[in-house]
Structures are given as C-alpha cells and as structure tokens.
Amino acid sequence: MTTTQSSKSIFSEVIDFFASVKLALVLLIVLAITSILGTVLPQEEPLGFYQKAYSPLVVKLIGFFQLYDMYHSWWFQWLLFLLSVNLIVCSLKRFSTTWKVIMAPPRGVSESLFESLSFKKKLSLPENPLDDRAYVSSLLGNRFGKPVSLTSASGKAFYLEKGRFSRLGVYVVHLSVLIIFAGAIVGSFFGFKGFLELREGESRDRIVLKGAQEIKQLDFSVKLDQFALSFYPNGMPKEYRSDLSFWEKGKEKEKAVVMVNDPFTYKGITFYQSSWDQYPLSIKLALKREGRETELLIPMEKKTAVPATPFSLQAVRYVNNLSNLGPALGIILFKDLEKVDQSWILADHPQFHGNRLGDFHLTVKGLKTRYVSGLQVNQDPGIWFIWIGSSLMLIGFVIAFYFSHQQVWIWIRETKDHQGETKTDVLIGATAHKNRGALNLKMEQLTRKV
Amino acid sequence: MNSSYLLSLVTFGYFFSALFYLISLVIKKSGIGRLATGILWAVLAIHTGAIILRWVESYQLGIGHAPLSNLYESLIFFAWTIALIYVWIEWKIGSKTIGVFATPFAFLAMAYASFSPNMNDRIQPLLPALQSNWLIAHVVTCFLGYAAFAVSCSVSIMFLIKKPKTRLTKEQQGLLGYFPEIAVLDDLIYQTIVIGFLLLTLGIATGSIWAHSAWGTYWSWDPKETWSLITWLVYAALLHARMMKGWHGSRIAWLSIIGFACVLFTYFGVNFLLSGLHSYGAA
Numbered sequence: 001m002t003t004t005q006s007s008k009s010i011f012s013e014v015i016d017f018f019a020s021v022k023l024a025l026v027l028l029i030v031l032a033i034t035s036i037l038g039t040v041l042p043q044e045e046p047l048g049f050y051q052k053a054y055s056p057l058v059v060k061l062i063g064f065f066q067l068y069d070m071y072h073s074w075w076f077q078w079l080l081f082l083l084s085v086n087l088i089v090c091s092l093k094r095f096s097t098t099w100k101v102i103m104a105p106p107r108g109v110s111e112s113l114f115e116s117l118s119f120k121k122k123l124s125l126p127e128n129p130l131d132d133r134a135y136v137s138s139l140l141g142n143r144f145g146k147p148v149s150l151t152s153a154s155g156k157a158f159y160l161e162k163g164r165f166s167r168l169g170v171y172v173v174h175l176s177v178l179i180i181f182a183g184a185i186v187g188s189f190f191g192f193k194g195f196l197e198l199r200e201g202e203s204r205d206r207i208v209l210k211g212a213q214e215i216k217q218l219d220f221s222v223k224l225d226q227f228a229l230s231f232y233p234n235g236m237p238k239e240y241r242s243d244l245s246f247w248e249k250g251k252e253k254e255k256a257v258v259m260v261n262d263p264f265t266y267k268g269i270t271f272y273q274s275s276w277d278q279y280p281l282s283i284k285l286a287l288k289r290e291g292r293e294t295e296l297l298i299p300m301e302k303k304t305a306v307p308a309t310p311f312s313l314q315a316v317r318y319v320n321n322l323s324n325l326g327p328a329l330g331i332i333l334f335k336d337l338e339k340v341d342q343s344w345i346l347a348d349h350p351q352f353h354g355n356r357l358g359d360f361h362l363t364v365k366g367l368k369t370r371y372v373s374g375l376q377v378n379q380d381p382g383i384w385f386i387w388i389g390s391s392l393m394l395i396g397f398v399i400a401f402y403f404s405h406q407q408v409w410i411w412i413r414e415t416k417d418h419q420g421e422t423k424t425d426v427l428i429g430a431t432a433h434k435n436r437g438a439l440n441l442k443m444e445q446l447t448r449k450v
Numbered sequence: 451m452n453s454s455y456l457l458s459l460v461t462f463g464y465f466f467s468a469l470f471y472l473i474s475l476v477i478k479k480s481g482i483g484r485l486a487t488g489i490l491w492a493v494l495a496i497h498t499g500a501i502i503l504r505w506v507e508s509y510q511l512g513i514g515h516a517p518l519s520n521l522y523e524s525l526i527f528f529a530w531t532i533a534l535i536y537v538w539i540e541w542k543i544g545s546k547t548i549g550v551f552a553t554p555f556a557f558l559a560m561a562y563a564s565f566s567p568n569m570n571d572r573i574q575p576l577l578p579a580l581q582s583n584w585l586i587a588h589v590v591t592c593f594l595g596y597a598a599f600a601v602s603c604s605v606s607i608m609f610l611i612k613k614p615k616t617r618l619t620k621e622q623q624g625l626l627g628y629f630p631e632i633a634v635l636d637d638l639i640y641q642t643i644v645i646g647f648l649l650l651t652l653g654i655a656t657g658s659i660w661a662h663s664a665w666g667t668y669w670s671w672d673p674k675e676t677w678s679l680i681t682w683l684v685y686a687a688l689l690h691a692r693m694m695k696g697w698h699g700s701r702i703a704w705l706s707i708i709g710f711a712c713v714l715f716t717y718f719g720v721n722f723l724l725s726g727l728h729s730y731g732a733a
Contacts, residue, residue: 021690021694021695022695024690024694025687025690025691025695028683028684028686028687028690029683029684029687031683032680032683032684032687032712035676035679035680035683036680038671038676039673039676039677039720039724040724043671071671071676184669193666193667232575234574234575236574236575236577237577237578238575238578239578239581240578259578260578260579260581260664261578261579261581261582261660261663261664262663263663263666270666272664272665272666273578274665274666376665376666378666378667383662383668386658386668387659390651390655390658393651393655394648394651394652394655397647397648397651398648401644401648434693437637
C-alpha cells in the first residue's frame with residue numbers, strides 16, 4: 001500500500017512540476033536569454049570560420065552545443081519540447097476545473113453566496129415591484145443578457161451572466177502555440193527548401209535542396225522564358241522578374257510571372273524570386289601575339305581554335321565582379337590537346353598585365369550576356385498551421401485580456417423592519433473571473449441611479 | 451512649406467511640451483499643464499500633417515510609398531505613436547504627470563531622427579523586397595506596440611520613484627503627491643503592456659506573412675526576428691507572473707523596464723550591432 005501511495009504521489013508531483021507556472025516562467029526566460037547567443041554568434045558558417053575566429057576550446061563548445069545552428073540544436077529543441085509539455089500538462093490539468101465551472105448551474109442565492117462576491121449592495125424599496133423581472137431589466141438593462149429565475153426559499157431570485165466562454169481564452173492561446181509548433185514540425189518533416197538557377201531559355205526538373213546538397217526530382221519541369229530587371233533613376237534596383245513556364249510530358253501547362261514579394265505556386269511547390277546573375281553566351285576577343293592582332297568570337301564553354309595556329313581557347317568560368325575589378329572570364333589555353341595555361345581575363349581592364357595566356361595578350365572586345373535567375377523553391381504543408389495558429393493566438397489574446405465571465409445575482413425579498421412595517425430588500429451581488437475592479441465600478445454606476 | 455520643415459517644428463514642439471509638463475509639475479500651476487497639453491495636441495496634429503505631407507511628396511516625386519521605409523521614417527512614426535498613445539492615456543485617466551516621462555521619449559525619437567549625422571532623410575524608392583502591402587501593416591503594428599511599451603516603461607519609472615514614498619501623506623510626498631495613485635500606475639503598466647503585447651504579436655505575425663511571400667520562409671531566425679521573439683518572451687513571462695503568480699508593483703515595473711530595453715535593442719541594437727534581413731532599417 002505504502003509503495004503505491006508513494007509512487008502515486010511521485011506521479012502527481014511530476015504532473016505538478018510540469019503543470020507549474022514556475023516552470024513556464026523559467027522556460028520563457030531561459031529561451032529568451034539563450035536566444036541572444038544565436039544573434040551574436042554568426043550562424044551556419046563552415047567549420048573553418050569558427051576555427052579561425054575562436055580558440056580550440058570555444059570551437060569544441062560550439063561543436064558540442066551545436067551553436068553554429070543553435071536554434072536547431074538538440075538542447076534548444078529540448079527546451080521547446082519542455083515548453084510544449086508544460087503547456088499541454090498545465091492546460092489539461094486546469095481545463096477540467098474550468099470546464100466544470102463553465103458547465104455548472106448558477107449557485108443558488110443565500111447569505112453566504114452574497115458574502116463571497118466581490119460586489120454586493122443592498123437596496124431598499126418602499127414597496128414590492130409589480131413585475132420583478134421588469135424591475136431587474138430596468139436595473140441592469142441588456143448588459144448581462146436575460147435574467148434567469150432561480151428557485152429560492154424566500155422571495156424571488158434572478159441570475160444574469162455574460163462572457164461565460166471567455167474562461168476558455170487562455171486555452172485558445174495555449175492551443176495556438178502548440179498549433180504553431182506543430183506547423184513547424186510538419187514543415188520540417190514533410191516540406192522542403194531548395195534552390196534553382198535557371199538561365200534564360202533553360203528548363204529543369206530537378207532542384208538542389210538546402211543544406212544537405214541533395215537533389216530533388218520534380219514531376220514537372222520549369223523553364224525560364226525571360227528574365228528582366230529594372231532600376232530607378234538613382235540606380236537602386238526596382239524590380240526583378242522571371243517569366244516562367246511549367247511543362248509536363250513535353251507540353252506547356254502554365255505560364256507565370258514571379259517577382260520579389262510575388263511568388264507563384266505550381267502543384268503545391270512555390271517559386272520565389274531570390275537572386276539573379278549574368279552569364280556570357282559568347283565573347284569577342286582581340287588576340288595579340290608577336291605584334292599581330294586577330295579578332296575571334298568564342299562561344300562560352302566551347303573549345304575554339306585560333307586560326308592558323310596550333311592553339312585553341314576555352315572560356316570556362318564567368319564572374320560578374322572579381323575582387324571589385326568588374327566582370328572576369330576564366331579562359332584556358334590549349335596547344336593541340338594539351339592544356340598550357342589558364343587565367344582570369346578582366347573584361348573592363350584591357351591594360352591589366354594578367355590579361356595574357358602563353359604568348360597571347362587578350363582583350364575583351366565584347367560580351368554577349370544572358371541572365372540567370374535564382375529561384376527559391378519551397379514546399380511547406382505546415383504553413384496553414386502557422387496562419388491558423390497565429391490567428392487563433394490573436395483571437396485568444398483578445399478573449400483572455402478583454403473579456404471576462406461576469407455573473408450577477410439579484411434577490412428580492414420582503415422583510416419587516418423594526419417597526420413591523422413591510423418593505424422590500426433587493427440584494428445585488430456580482431463577480432467576475434478577472435478584472436473585478438472594472439466590474440465593481442460598473443455595478444456601482446448601474447445601481448447608483450436607482 | 452514641406453514635410454521636413456514641419457518635422458523640425460514638431461521636434462521643438464515636443465521639447466516645449468515636455469518642458470511645460472515638467473514646469474507644471476514643479477510649480478503646480480494647472481494653467482501650465484493645460485498649456486503643455488495644448489502644445490502636445492497641436493504638435494501631434496502638425497506631426498500627423500507632416501507624415502501625410504511626406505507621403506504626398508513621395509507621390510509627387512514619382513516614388514509613391516508610405517513614409518515607413520527606413521530608420522528616419524520609422525523614428526518619425528515611432529515619435530508619433532508615443533504621442534498618440536500618451537494623449538489617449540491622459541484623456542483616459544486625466545493626469546498630466548505621465549507626460550513628464552512620456553513626451554521626452556517622443557522628443558528623443560524626433561531629435562535622433564533630425565540631428566544624427568548619419569541619418570538619411572531623403573525620400574527614396576523602395577527596394578523590391580520592401581514593395582509589399584504588408585510593409586504598412588507590419589511597421590504600423592510593430593511601432594504602435596513599441597510605443598505602448600515605451601509608455602509602460604515611463605509609467606514603471608514613475609511607479610518606482612513613487613513607491614518608497616507611499617507611506618507619507620500627500621503633502622509630505624511633495625511633487626510625487628501629484629503622481630497618480632500607486633494602484634493606478636500599477637494598473638496602467640499592465641494595461642499598456644497588454645496593448646503592446648497584442649500589437650507586437652500582430653507585428654510579428656504580419657512580418658512573417660510578408661517574409662513568407664518575399665523569401666519563402668515565415669521565420670528564419672534573423673537577428674531582428676529573434677530579438678522581437680526575445681522581447682515577446684519577456685513580456686509573456688511578465689504577463690504570466692502577474693496573472694498567475696500575482697506579481698504586482700516593483701517587480702512588474704522592473705520587468706517592464708527590462709522589456710522596453712529589449713524593444714530598444716530590437717529597434718536600434720540589431721541595426722547597428724548585428725546584421726541581417728532588416729539591415730535596410732539602418733540607413
């Protein structure tokens with residue numbers, strides 16, 4: 001017997017611990033303080049970054065506590081899990097009591113009831129009101145709804161209330177937090193975040209997933225028909241715009257325009273305008289060797305022979321801005337089939353001494369470029385949880401903060417005073433489950449006019 | 451007349467309003483208090499006009515967006531929301547002493563916007579990421595929330611100054627005797643925090659809807675987002691402590707001041723000390 005008793009008490013102690021407001025306060029504050037860390041320490045950098053910036057011991061700590069991605073670290077997830085358990089246990093524990101209160105019939109009138117109420121007042125009427133119900137209505141108006149008759153040993157009793165269900169506001173708020181957490185979990189298990197780079201005219205049906213370097217196969221392909229960007233007169237960017245088309249089994253199914261702040265969803269997968277770049281289609285080069293200059297057009301990535309020589313050139317890389325020196329091309333020089341030299345050739349700096357490959361001095365005469373559009377590609381089936389959770393939270397706040405369950409009892413009795421004269425006593429009592437001060441004030445105003 | 455000229459008038463207006471609130475408290479002349487309130491109403495009206503005028507000017511420049519797009523414009527709006535919330539509270543509780551502590555916040559925000567050397571006060575077009583209808587909803591709700599927290603912080607300071615003297619009679623308390631009753635201040639701290647908390651929640655929610663349409667993620671643990679969450683957690687703890695643990699008075703006042711310190715860090719600290727998606731707010 002004693003063992004079951006003590007195990008029971010341990011069980012109820014555990015429940016009490018997880019239901020406690022103290023735990024909630026500690027968790028909220030610990031979450032607030034630890035969250036600061038991830039705003040100070042750069043997140044999701046490669047290991048080398050931390051090794052360069054911090055001592056080996058600190059790097060070890062960063063590794064153990066996963067501080068390089070702290071909001072997804074094991075201990076931060078544990079804190080969030082604990083908070084969820086705290087929310088669930090505390091809400092369940094309190095809910096049964098609240099529900100009983102909500103479902104309970106109003107308490108009958110008695111002297112002790114009125115003693116327990118936060119507002120109480122006794123009025124004396126010279127004579128019995130003709131119609132008690134009408135009298136109650138004249139007193140309180142429609143503020144508390146229709147008066148309900150209560151059975152009472154003597155006289156007549158009425159009960160009025162409003163905002164009974166406002167007692168549930170706090171549960172709506174707690175539930176909304178859990179729904180938001182559920183949305184985040186659903187999103188991370190059943191959704192994905194990926195990236196797609198498309199050149200103008202290019203079509204792809206696979207995307208690179210974030211982080212894992214995984215490839216995801218889509219069951220349709222997406223084509224960039226055109227990319228456009230525009231600027232304000234002062235040079236600030238105004239608009240990035242990708243004209244996309246979606247294809248299935250070689251057939252175009254839909255066209256769409258994607259801009260920043262204006263994504264497009266196809267078959268549950270959403271495309272966001274994220275970045276842009278340029279790449280050259282072909283390069284017009286001036287080649288100078290032993291005093292002779294020739295011009296040559298080389299298509300990007302295609303090995304092109306230099307006429308009347310055993311050499312050929314291949315442009316393999318293009319960057320928009322190399323070390324702030326503007327656009328640069330990575331070009332390889334071949335002699336017969338053998339690679340003999342490679343270098344960055346700066347397009348905007350024809351005099352740059354590094355613009356040479358073997359015996360050739362290269363000058364970029366013209367670049368024919370096309371755009372590359374960077375698209376964020378996401379699927380998040382949890383997003384509706386987030387929007388529903390956020391809306392519920394706001395509704396719950398308004399209920400919890402601005403409404404309360406207000407109850408009013410009125411007891412009309414005939415009594416005899418000291419001289420034996422009959423008079424009518426009206427006992428008015430009221431209470432609210434919160435913000436009693438405001439109700440007391442209101443009741444005082446209502447009963448003063450009588 | 452342009453909006454910049456009106457806004458410099460507004461800056462001085464808040465200064466004089468704050469000054470007269472202080473003088474009326476010190477020399478206990480109700481006429482001066484009414485003057486302070488009069489100035490404040492007039493300044494608030496001019497301020498409102500200036501914000502609308504700046505909006506109109508941006509259309510005249512062919513740019514056309516609400517004046518809520520950079521640090522300068524946000525400070526102007528922040529000062530406006532503080533003045534608005536304070537005027538509402540003065541009208542509601544009928545005490546002018548809170549003005550001594552609230553109007554300086556409005557003046558400081560305006561002064562910072564007007565006199566900081568690195569402040570860009572030109573009307574500029576919107577970057578693609580800012581071109582969203584959610585911009586207005588997000589900024590308006592966040593700053594109304596911040597202003598409610600600012601007022602709550604001023605009331606908390608008043609509470610902490612008055613608290614040790616409550617045992618004395620009204621005459622012995624001197625100037626503090628003119629502060630609202632300690633219970634009124636305590637309730638006001640709570641009421642303003644509830645308003646701020648609702649608006650901050652709305653601000654975070656509208657921000658995440660916007661982030662979702664601009665970047666595809668409703669939450670990315672960007673420093674500004676994280677600091678707004680830290681602020682939210684501090685006020686959530688405060689509300690639980692007050693409603694469930696019965697905390698009152700000084701402890702709540704201190705928590706409210708800590709909460710507002712978090713607001714200030716979310717607003718300024720993140721822009722200057724940390725980097726992230728909200729960095730356009732720094733210029």
